[in-house]
Amino acid sequence: MKYKKPMNLEASLDGRIDHCLWCSKKVETRTSWQSFISNASHQYLCFSCKSLLQPLPKNCCVRCSRPLSIGGEHVECLDCRRWREKDNMGDTLEHNLSLYVYNESAKELISRWKYRGDAILALIFRTELRRLYLQKYWDHLPIPIPISDKRMLERGFNQSELLLSFLLEPLSLVEKLSMILTRMKGKKREEIPPAASSMLLRLMDEKKQSKKTRYERMMATENPFRVNTKCSSTIKAKNIVLLDDIYTTGSTLRRAATELKSHGARSVRAITLFRGS
Amino acid sequence: MISIRFVHVFKPSLNSTICLPETCSKESMEVIRGPSVISSLPQLPLPDSDHSTGSFNDPLYHSIQNKLYGKELLLNELEVTWEDLHPLLESGIVSIRSGLLPLNKTFRCHRCYTDNPKMFGRAPCSSCGSLCTYCRHCIMMGKISTCTPLLRWNGPSPVNSPHPHLKWEGTLTKGQLKAAQALKDSIEKEQELLIWAVCGAGKTEILFPGLQFALSKKKRVLVTSPRTDVVLELMPRMQKAFPNIPINGLYGGGTKKDPPASLVIATTHQTMRFTDTFDVVVIDEVDAFPFHADDSLLHAVYKSKKNKASIIYLTATPSEDIKQRVANEDLSSVVIPRRFHGHPLPVPRFQWSGSWQKDLNHMRLPKSLQKWCAHRIENGIPALLFVPTIEILEKVTSILKRKNPHIQGVHSKDIKRHQKVSEFREGVVPLLVTTTILERGITIPGVDVAVLGSEDNIFTESALVQIAGRAGRSSSKPHGDVVFFHFGKTKAMKKACQHIVKMNRREEGK
Known part of the structure; x- marks a missing residue:
């Protein structure tokens, strides 16, 4: 099956990107063998803007990537335990991996990207997101968290779908090579149906998650997500990886996961760009 | 998904073609082009302003008039729907044009005037269901893409300005008077003028007579500066001088939404929303960032003026191209080489300080600078220390803080910046370390100024002249020490020094 043609994001009309997408200053690019072979490692941020994105620390909850103050391996944070013990079913979301800490700079970035509508800022995460996906979830079916129609009209795009478009791009030579070297070699890639972006629907138009309190978020009972009835067969017995921008309490992802599981998904994991704490 | 498409319709009653959203067009109308995405429709000629037809007396009309007059705004900035606007669009009082104008391979943004691909x-x-180009340069003011229309007001003006009473009881010096007269003349003749006045010449006061003249002729005046700090400082001074004139003060983060006034004081970014409305535009510090680096902003300011208008450039350090225009007699100019108190400008001293970066890495200051700082702190002289970058600023501040914990550092990304500067004014902070952010617009009586690493590229001739101009600004303490600590003199340093000496000589020669 043919993959859906990736959505185009262009950061410059003349086809050359030598400026930082965040501060617009010129970026010095070093020509290396890797840059010669693949374009995936393109620098979209200048050095000082890149340092504003703070990678997650070593001490993290093994399940939700929450930065923890106490050390130790294989520690599960309190929230995750609560989620696990909340229903008898256990936690519907098995795992969340985030790229960066949700700090002040990330907040600014998200606000410009999502709320101001600077869609191409998504490119900043392209390389890292692809790497994570290829290393860990190559055999999973990626599904972006949908937004409601009303939000779609307001914003003009769904940020998670932009992230999905990066994962659907064909493999570059370097990526193929590194795939052979890693464990993912033998695993077969899930076939991604052309309508991957509309497999999950968001029906209700609720208050923005970011405007709710922590309690409101965790206690909400109604599930705004529905599996698209046309796609319910594709989900059955699949390992799924959800894509979203921020993980704060994890309730959005968990509600999506519950809906997917009730339609027969085998497991649901998530990749998020930022982990709030 | 709904797509917003537009049509060009011929209106016999106006005898012209107007642009309407598809949803507002009726079958009886004579559609010339469309429906299509707005940027793919050809540009219609801009209607004449002040063509007022029909009378609308509902509150919506007035609220739209107040928000839109003299500007170009997005639909959501106006907070109305197309249905609300429909009668105004049909009568030609509000017109639509594309936010982005296609230019062979790129676009031009009609708000910020950038055409950099x-x-x-x-x-x-x-909303348009396809790939859509958008302007990233002014996105923080609301997204403009190829499917975004900009709305403009062509109806009558809501500005009603009383006769201005100038309540300022100072006297102008000879130099100031000359400049004020030249300003008045060029306002009358709708010409351009450069006022080249040294730092501390009293530029704001020069404006008063000219502004009074312009306002009494019912002209709309814009005073624009690249910096918010300058706008905040100018606002109360102008209001005090013209107590019966309403003033619009516009700056990033400002929330006041007054009806449009005849005197507008705004940052350059805020002037991007205006179009074809000002008769007099005063550009303060034309050479300063962001004009300097960013050509589009200057065009955006030009866009805010009427076709026939006078532009006044105010600066202490004109750029080369402006000087060239003066030399070609393309631009008339008036020079004020002397400060309002009549004392000469302090001339900077050069002090070699060796490899000061190495010193900083060893957590110490170069000896000469250390002595300089210690002397100011002991004698209670306020001191400003300029450094090239934020990283160096942080190092220098931490070194100095060990000697005196009250010493502070400020830079553009500092949230407490305004508080620290006002503490410095009050004398709580004895010495303030700063990046070039404070090179302009700050007046502290009796301050001494030093630059560490004045050989850095960031310290251009104009930056150094401005920095030197911080010292000796008040008439009670007209002298001040200006030192450039360097590791090798640069052309810019020498030129800055020459510039100041030349200005001082110019006055003596007369």
Whole structure:
């Protein structure tokens, strides 16, 4: 099956990107063998803007990537335990991996990207997101968290779908090579149906998650997500990886996961760009 | 998904073609082009302003008039729907044009006037259902993409300005008077003028007579400066001088929404929203960032003026191209080489301080600078220390803080910046370390100024002249020490020094 043609994001009309997408200053690019072979490692941020994105620390909850103050391996944070013990079913979301800490700079970035509508800022995460996906979830079916129609009209795009478009791009030579070297070699890639972006629907138009309190978020009972009835067969017995921008309490992802599981998904994991704490 | 498409319709009653959203067009109308995405429709000629037809007396009309007069705004900035606007669109009082104008391979943004292909992004858009180009340069003011229309007001003006009473009881010096007269003349003749006045010449006072003249002729005046700090400082001074004139003060983060006034004081970014409305535009510090680096902003300021208008450039350090224009007699100019108190400008001293970066790495200051700082702190002389970068600023501040914990550092990304500067004014902070952010617009009586690493590229001739101009600004303490600590003199340093000496000589020669 043919993959859906990736959505185009262009950061410059003349086809050359030598400026930082965040501060617009010129970026010095070093020509290396890797840059010669693949374009995936393109620098979209200048050095000082890149340092504003703070990678997650070593001490993290093994399940939700929450930065923890106490050390130790294989520690599960309190929230995750609560989620696990909340229903008898256990936690519907098995795992969340985030790229960066949700700090002040990330907040600014998200606000410009999502709320101001600077869609191409998504490119900043392209390389890292692809790497994570290829290393860990190559055999999973990626599904972006949908937004409601009303939000779609307001914003003009769904940020998670932009992230999905990066994962659907064909493999570059370097990526193929590194795939052979890693464990993912033998695993077969899930076939991604052309309508991957509309497999999950968001029906209700609720208050923005970011405007709710922590309690409101965790206690909400109604599930705004529905599996698209046309796609319910594709989900059955699949390992799924959800894509979203921020993980704060994890309730959005968990509600999506519950809906997917009730339609027969085998497991649901998530990749998020930022982990709030 | 709904797509907003537009049509060009011929209106016999106006005898012209107007642009309407598809949803507002009726079958009886004579559609010339469309429906189509707005940027793919050809540009219609801009209607004449002040063509007022029909009378509307509902509150919506007045609220739209107040928000839109003299500006170009997005639909959501106006907070109305197309249905609300429909009667105004049909009568030609409000017109629509595309936010982005296609130019052979790139676009031009009609708000910020950028046409740099690097400042545009292209992404899928659900409102027009295709790939859509948008301007990233002014995105923080609301997204303008190829499917976004800009609305403009062509109806009568809501500005009603009383006769201005100038309540300022100072006297102008000879130099100031000369400049004020030249300003008045060029306002009358709608010409351009450069006022080249040294730092501390009293530029604001020069404006008063000219502004009074312009306001009494019912002209609309814009005073624009690249910096918010300058706008905040100018506002109360202007209001005090013209107590019966309403003033619009516009700056990033400002929330006041007054009806449009005849005197507008705004940052350059805020002037991007205006179009064809000002008769007099005063550009303060034309050479300063962001004009300097960013050509589009200057065009955006030009866009805010009427076709026939006078532009006044105010600066202490004109750029080369402006000087060239003066030399070609393309631009008339008036020079005020002397400060309002009549004392000469302090001339900077050069002090070699060796490899000061190495010293900083060893957590110490170069000896000469250390002595200089210690002397100011002991004698209670306020001191400003300029450094090239934020990283160096942090190092220097931490070194100095060990000697005196009250010493502070400020830079553009500092949230407490305004508080620290006002503490410095009050004398709580004895010495303030700063990046070039404070090179302009700050007046502290009796301050001494030093630059560490004045050989850095960031310290251009104009930056150094401005920095030196911080010292000796008040008439009670007209002298001040200015030192450039360097590791090798640069052309810019020498030129800055020559510039100041020349200005001082110019006055003596007369």
